[in-house]
Amino acid sequence: MLLIACPNCGPRAQAEFTFERPLASIVTPTETLPDLIHKLFTRENPRGPSWELWRHTYGCAGWLKVHRDTHNHQISAALPVDMETPS
Amino acid sequence: MQRYSALSLLRGGLNGQKSWQRAWRDPAPKSHYDVIIIGGGGHGLATAYYLAKVHGIRNVAVLERGWIGGGNTGRNTTIVRSNYRQPALHNLFEFSLKLWEGMSDDLNYNVMFSQRGAMFLGHSDSDMIRLAERGDAMRAAGIDAEFMTMDQLRKKLPLLDLSDKARYPIVGALNQPRGGTARHDAVAWGYARAADALGVDVIQNCEVLGIDRVGGKVTGVQTTRGPIGADRVGICVAGNSGQVAAMADLRLPIESHLLQAFVSEPVKPMVDMVIMSQSIHAYVSQSDKGEIVMGGDPDLYPTYSQRGRPDRIEGVAGQCIALFPALSRLRMLRSWAGTTDMSFDGSPIIGTTPVEGLYLNGGWCYGGFKATPASGWTYAYTLAKGEPHALNAPFSLDRFETGATIDETGAGPMPHHR
Ligand SMILES: Cc1cc2nc3c(=O)[nH]c(=O)nc-3n(C[C@H](O)[C@H](O)[C@H](O)COP(=O)(O)OP(=O)(O)OC[C@H]3O[C@@H](n4cnc5c(N)ncnc54)[C@H](O)[C@@H]3O)c2cc1C
Ligand SMILES: [Zn+2]
Numbered sequence: 422m423l424l425i426a427c428p429n430c431g432p433r434a435q436a437e438f439t440f441e442r443p444l445a446s447i448v449t450p451t452e453t454l455p456d457l458i459h460k461l462f463t464r465e466n467p468r469g470p471s472w473e474l475w476r477h478t479y480g481c482a483g484w485l486k487v488h489r490d491t492h493n494h495q496i497s498a499a500l501p502v503d504m505e506t507p508s
Numbered sequence: 509m510q511r512y513s514a515l516s517l518l519r520g521g522l523n524g525q526k527s528w529q530r531a532w533r534d535p536a537p538k539s540h541y542d543v544i545i546i547g548g549g550g551h552g553l554a555t556a557y558y559l560a561k562v563h564g565i566r567n568v569a570v571l572e573r574g575w576i577g578g579g580n581t582g583r584n585t586t587i588v589r590s591n592y593r594q595p596a597l598h599n600l601f602e603f604s605l606k607l608w609e610g611m612s613d614d615l616n617y618n619v620m621f622s623q624r625g626a627m628f629l630g631h632s633d634s635d636m637i638r639l640a641e642r643g644d645a646m647r648a649a650g651i652d653a654e655f656m657t658m659d660q661l662r663k664k665l666p667l668l669d670l671s672d673k674a675r676y677p678i679v680g681a682l683n684q685p686r687g688g689t690a691r692h693d694a695v696a697w698g699y700a701r702a703a704d705a706l707g708v709d710v711i712q713n714c715e716v717l718g719i720d721r722v723g724g725k726v727t728g729v730q731t732t733r734g735p736i737g738a739d740r741v742g743i744c745v746a747g748n749s750g751q752v753a754a755m756a757d758l759r760l761p762i763e764s765h766l767l768q769a770f771v772s773e774p775v776k777p778m779v780d781m782v783i784m785s786q787s788i789h790a791y792v793s794q795s796d797k798g799e800i801v802m803g804g805d806p807d808l809y810p811t812y813s814q815r816g817r818p819d820r821i822e823g824v825a826g827q828c829i830a831l832f833p834a835l836s837r838l839r840m841l842r843s844w845a846g847t848t849d850m851s852f853d854g855s856p857i858i859g860t861t862p863v864e865g866l867y868l869n870g871g872w873c874y875g876g877f878k879a880t881p882a883s884g885w886t887y888a889y890t891l892a893k894g895e896p897h898a899l900n901a902p903f904s905l906d907r908f909e910t911g912a913t914i915d916e917t918g919a920g921p922m923p924h925h926r
Contacts, residue, residue, distance in 0.1 A: 422817045422818055422819055423817075434819070435809075435817060435819070436817075436819040439808070440808060440809035440810070443810075458908065458909050459759070461852065461908075461921045462761035462852045462908040462909075462921060463759040463760060463761050463908070464759070464761075464763060465759065466750035466759075466760070466762060466763050466764055466810065468750075468751055468764075468812050473810075491764070491810050491811050491812055491813075492811075492812050492813060493813070494811065494813060494815075
């Protein structure tokens with residue numbers, strides 16, 4: 422199980438969190454149709470590190486951005502959702 | 509191919525099991541094939557078999573990066589059923605079930621298909637309405653489905669908690685008597701042996717690293733055992749679909765998640781059918797060895813690790829124990845996970861791609877074992893003719909853009925379907 426450091430609550434077990442979607446797949450109201458299809462369906466589905474949107478559902482209920490490797494499960498960052506994502 | 513029979517078993521018994529031949533060859537890759545199938549799971553091997561048997565296309569290779577059946581084919585809980593509500597789905601899965609019914613004879617290999625019944629429990633009035641709708645849709649299509657009353661359940665499954673105090677009170681069930689289980693390894697081995705006998709090269713330890721194209725058309729693949737040419741290439745790699753499709757610059761409506769399964773120590777017969785539920789995602793059956801086989805929700809986050817999260821084991825075990833309290837006395841023997849190719853409507857993708865000569869079979873989520881023969885049959889047709897069979901035409905790759913999704917649970921674009 423992952424240990425995720427919630428920016429509000431500190432390190433907590435994955436069981437308290439829910440994965441929402443890749444950060445690149447957040448849909449905005451002004452999306453073009455091809456972008457919308459990419460975000461809803463044809464996502465990148467990376468094997469390796471990528472940014473994701475998680476929620477501390479059974480904790481503070483806050484949203485967070487997590488930089489996680491889908492192959493070895495390493496988490497290199499967990500940021501508040503309104504903080505700029507380092508490129 | 510040396511045929512298996514009662515007589516050959518007897519002969520083996522008398523001569524110290526020395527008369528058995530290899531079940532399939534171990535060929536070196538040729539420089540060119542008519543068709544290359546990437547992925548030696550049940551689906552890829554079945555595809556090769558039907559290409560050779562039904563379409564007479566025998567210059568075929570199945571390339572497997574590890575050992576055949578080492579992916580989800582060898583990791584699943586072996587439930588076979590066709591009890592879907594939507595016509596596109598129950599037509600495909602019922603066609604599959606009919607192939608299962610003749611598979612051991614057809615392949616001359618005992619896949620231990622056991623039609624012990626696959627039952628969905630209902631826990632509320634709304635569950636029962638949904639089960640009735642599903643049962644009606646099935647019967648209208650000529651598929652077996654029967655409602656079970658509490659009295660029938662009490663007789664059939666005495667160890668189920670049917671009391672009012674149950675954590676998940678049970679009010680009825682929908683049974684598909686022709687549903688059941690099969691021996692998953694035998695399915696991979698049986699198809700490999702039968703395909704090999706028809707001339708198909710089953711090549712293990714051969715990972716595909718690239719897909720070659722010239723002028724937008726597929727010409728072959730790059731592998732750990734060198735380049736191999738092909739007129740047509742079929743992807744059939746389950747949880748790795750996105751990775752392999754990316755070799756041809758395609759992005760798929762698939763997210764790779766984990767599903768786990770568990771078995772207990774073996775015990776005497778206590779559950780003689782497959783038990784699932786309309787409201788909770790837990791399922792229970794008993795293997796021929798006596799182990800209780802359990803599964804439930806997927807791990808619900810993308811990963812390729814094939815390592816499950818332990819809290820899921822606890823959660824699923826809790827649900828199974830609530831259904832069958834006697835399970836609390838058993839010790840867990842093993843748990844494992846497989847990377848499943850979750851599509852965004854919960855249904856598979858079998859068909860052509862925008863790349864000429866490249867075909868895709870994937871997105872089976874956690875329900876593709878039961879489809880193995882139909883998946884192979886329709887994919888072979890598609891690869892042979894260059895266009896889908898009527899049964900797989902609805903499962904096209906472009907249905908997500910056009911809005912023609914096949915969403916059994918009506919859950920929308922989430923990779924979390926059952
Ligand atoms: C825990 C679990 C329980 C399940 N329970 C059920 C069930 O009860 N009923 C049911 O119907 N379904 C079930 N499923 C789903 C079912 O197992 C799959 O849908 C089905 O087995 C997929 O078969 P396949 O042949 O497509 O994939 P696989 O058997 O995974 O085969 C794909 C193969 O491709 C190979 N491969 C990948 N990349 C490459 C490459 N680059 N080059 C060469 N080879 C490559 C892999 O090594 C693998 O062997 C379950 C799945 C899991 C994980
Ligand atoms: Zn928190």
